[in-house]
Amino acid sequence: MSCKTAIYPGTFDPITLGHLSVIKRARKIFDKVIVGVADSGSKKPMFDIDTRVLMAQKSLESIKNVEVHPFYSLLVNFCQEMKVDTIIRGLRAVSDFEYELQMGYANASIDKNIDTIYLMPSLEHAFISSTVVRDIVRHGGDASHLVPREILSFLDN
DSSP, rough: OOOOOOEEEOOTOOOHHHHHHHHHHHHHHOSEEEEHHHHHHGOOSSSHHHHHHHHHHHHHHTTTTEEEEEOOOOOHHHHHTHHHHHEEEOSSSHHHHHHHHHHHHHHHHHOOTTEEEEOOOGGGGOOOOHHHHHHHHHHTTTTTTTTTTHHHHHHTT
């Protein structure tokens, strides 16, 4: 019996409870989920890639069969490198759909063997985005209700 694996890619700057919700849903469908932390230097992330990987690892320690890996290439190339043909993407609102659909089609145009599955976070976490968390943190607010407790110390800096 083969193990069915999916990649959940993102910048995870920082990882949020919304991300965890999508990962937990993906684990109900897949034997293993690889959280791919994108370099995304062009987005000018708040945290460097090593810190984002560490935050994701700490947040996901208690969830079985979830691995965290950084990647520095096109997502399709990362999928090929990991020998995975399914991408998980989260959809919070209708506004996410057009962009995510376009990216799914673009990835499929590069490698027709790669499929994208869209999952929603739980309703209570649907409004959370890393952008919202960063804005709250940058302005000295409390974002502790939006992120895993394992990363709170990273947000204090």
